[in-house]
Amino acid sequence: MTQTIHIERTTTPKPKPAANELGFGKYFTDHMFILDYEEGKGWHNARIVPYQPISLDPAAKVFHYGQTIFEGLKAYRTENGKISLFRPDMNMKRLNRSNDRMSIPPVDEALGLEALRQLVLIDQDWIPDAPETSLYVRPFVIATEPALGVSPSQQYKFMIILSPVGTYYAEGIKPVSIYVESEYARSVVGGVGHVKTAGNYAAGLKAQEGASALGYSQVLWLDGVHRKYVEEVGSMNVFFRIGDKVITPALTGGLLPGITRDSVIHLLKHWGVEVEERLISIDELVQAQKDGSLKEMFGTGTAAVISPVGSLHWKGEKLMIGDGSTGELSARVYDTITGIQNGRIEDPFSWRVVVE
Amino acid sequence: MTQTIHIERTTTPKPKPAANELGFGKYFTDHMFILDYEEGKGWHNARIVPYQPISLDPAAKVFHYGQTIFEGLKAYRTENGKISLFRPDMNMKRLNRSNDRMSIPPVDEALGLEALRQLVLIDQDWIPDAPETSLYVRPFVIATEPALGVSPSQQYKFMIILSPVGTYYAEGIKPVSIYVESEYARSVVGGVGHVKTAGNYAAGLKAQEGASALGYSQVLWLDGVHRKYVEEVGSMNVFFRIGDKVITPALTGGLLPGITRDSVIHLLKHWGVEVEERLISIDELVQAQKDGSLKEMFGTGTAAVISPVGSLHWKGEKLMIGDGSTGELSARVYDTITGIQNGRIEDPFSWRVVVE
The missing domain is CATH 3.30.470.10 (Aminotransferase class 4, branched-chain amino acid transferase, N-terminal domain)
Structure with a gap:
């Protein structure tokens, strides 16, 4: 410098x-x-x-x-x-x-x-x-x-x-209801969905307004090409606990490489939880919800840190995630990351940088 | 008011x-x-x-x-x-x-x-x-x-x-060489490619810089989903004269409904030229170039009005459009529209609005 x-x-x-x-x-x-x-x-x-x-x-x-x-x-x-x-x-x-x-x-x-x-x-x-x-x-x-x-x-x-x-969402760390967006697209591979540029956010407002008008907190974005693979929730990355594994969309170029996302992956692996970064389709999610293996879902981002999802609206159906309340793993991730951030607990990853 | x-x-x-x-x-x-x-x-x-x-x-x-x-x-x-x-x-x-x-x-x-x-x-x-x-x-x-x-x-x-x-392009109404973009995408249906919002233009700069570095004036954008159908050239709409017809991409939601585009369609029809608004793939274009039926290609927009295309670069090959010079129809469209705009000729469509 x-x-x-x-x-x-x-x-x-x-x-x-x-x-x-x-x-x-x-x-x-x-x-x-x-x-x-x-x-x-x-x-x-x-x-x-x-x-x-x-x-x-x-x-x-x-x-x-x-x-x-x-x-x-x-x-x-x-x-x-x-x-x-x-x-x-x-x-x-x-x-x-x-x-x-x-x-x-x-x-x-x-x-x-x-x-x-x-x-x-x-x-x-x-x-x-x-x-x-x-x-x-x-x-x-x-x-x-x-x-x-x-x-x-x-x-x-x-x-x-x-x-x-304060907290990003007025409702705090309480599960939100999510509308799966099928009309609007947030981004496409080859575009700018993987970087933090202003236009991405303006482009998402219309869908967000539509979801709000129907009583949902956020939208779940599907990929712009197949309109099938889950990418982000609102302006956050997204995680699913299916059975004993945690799955999060792979960084294919259509979604943001979130720093909270990266931290959550590290943390879960540190705890011995199996994490898969891969394509995950809305059909797979719906199937997992129907057979009871979809236990938890949460968004991650700097503003909200962790935002648990209580239910998904897809094709006229309301799909409850787990029992609709904040999942055990979601809560543990939230407590640990915010604990590391505000110095309440130990920081095994040296993520905290003291300013002096 | x-x-x-x-x-x-x-x-x-x-x-x-x-x-x-x-x-x-x-x-x-x-x-x-x-x-x-x-x-x-x-x-x-x-x-x-x-x-x-x-x-x-x-x-x-x-x-x-x-x-x-x-x-x-x-x-x-x-x-x-x-x-x-x-x-x-x-x-x-x-x-x-x-x-x-x-x-x-x-x-x-x-x-x-x-x-x-x-x-x-x-x-x-x-x-x-x-x-x-x-x-x-x-x-x-x-x-x-x-x-x-x-x-x-x-x-x-x-x-x-x-x-x-003055004129938008320093080179004036002279045919430009175009690089067919296969890495970057400009927009996707469900996104904002059909409206004039700032983010669309910033998102296209990187591809434009790449094309310029290779010696091309502009990029030809393919659709974000199939990476196959032609959408726009640079920040202009695009027209192709194939045989006796003129073809321009349909307004599928991924491209801007240009006012010059609309005017050109009206003008051509007024002249009795058959105009098709439909999907047109890069493969169809290449085929038409190879069999000699692709006679002319031009971009349309408010800034440049008409921008003739002399050649396309696609998969390592340079495809000459017609003989590489400004086509007869392109020149006639340019002269007529600019003539109507600056009052040099009659305005059969009442497009000119006198300010007084």
Whole structure:
């Protein structure tokens, strides 16, 4: 890392929201990180400044052609009063894989991690310490060149903003009901479903709205080609406990390589649970539900960590998962991962990174 | 239309670029249109103001989840000194279809058209009058709510900006060489390939860069499911003259219903040319090229109008289209559509809308 991060502190710190009002991504801290890119000059002008609006030309490419990527991770106030991050190096690596797919120049990962560290330290008073709360960290890159030709931007901004958050779902770790989506598709192999780019999320809103209108929390996405293989649930990866095995969709190119997904696989294997990463069809799932072997199902992601699924709606039928309540393995995974994250329990994998 | 458009004129008009320096989407005029949306309040505060940067919270949803759509059309200085638009009602209708798919509230089409009319009139001195030049009009909507939950924004901006443009492709109406893309996919049925949303364009950059590196102008996109049926070329619709018929991919949901596409179909039928809108596979194309019946191929879009294709690169082979030069029908379509647009010839379809 060759760049120094210039720091300008706010002179007007904001009041902090109460823990029970946090929600997800509604409040932002006092500072933010910015790094500029210009073709020929590279990434430059690393700075932490007071959180404030950014000013962009209305022709900035992000508005027109969606050249943008993001990441998400959390900072925790651990029980001994320290601050920890969860596998932040994985986020920076994925950020650059996303950049590559979206024709955005790579960001220096060491600089990104250092920016993250300094920003979290500066705004450490914003890390909530009530149970289930944390400081959500959102690094993102946007294309800022004011030009309407369809080509990669010659200017970008890499930014990090912070938001104190409660649980992602208002209902907390309670099983949700899921609508299996058969009309809309989230992604296709050869597309961008495997990277964290803005367009993937906007494309999923319509299906989500439809599911909500029918009383479901999220949709279960099937692959775009065969409309048969399960890919993600909402904007999370998904796991199924069938008999004594746990199955999760293989990273075929249509789904995001989640960091929580990776952590859950490691954890389950560490416990001696057999995990299969492979194609899993909706038909196989329905069959497993009918014969009683589908014991548990849960989504995984940074925001919710683990989101148990209580029932699936498929072809007019409501399929209960297990007895509809949070499964024993789901609960154990949730407790262990959140326990490692907030320092409540030992971290055998060295996933926790203390910020100091 | 119930809203009045408030007008604030610039006091510092910018110098205008020379006709030979225009390029595409590099220069912007003195004014822009803005309309705000807020949940519960609807679209409000219609205004034309000096062209200027916009200020957005770094958490604005457009940066993170890509909830945005756009349109593109052109204003022309006709030979009798009037200003004309080309089928602007089609753009406003498609804008609302795009809005619907992207969970964005609909815009009053009459207000949008009136905004467009007033803005073009205010900046009419920016409409270039050299051959092949025009004033490109870019309406777009961006999600501005500062919140990181993945859900439709509660705040938006609908804006219109204007850019005096030359021809889209530096090479002008000269046949381009095209790389048939087999690794990347542009869209899939059930996705968003049929609407003008930002993410579609960012997703295509990587393939475009690959094709450019190999010396090709654009890629020919095959469908995301079978990787077999031709969909678009670059960001244009595509037409093939095979024998005495003209074939263009049917609107299956994976490609954009282009306004130039629609106009070309109408025009060809008006001339008595048989036009088929149907699935057309790359194999059929290659076969037609081999047996000599593939006479012409061209892309259509607002920016380039008609872009003839001279050759296709497929599986290591270079397939010449006709004799590699601009085909007779392609040239006639180009001359007629641009002639109608700039008022050089009669407009039997009432496509030209005079702005006054």
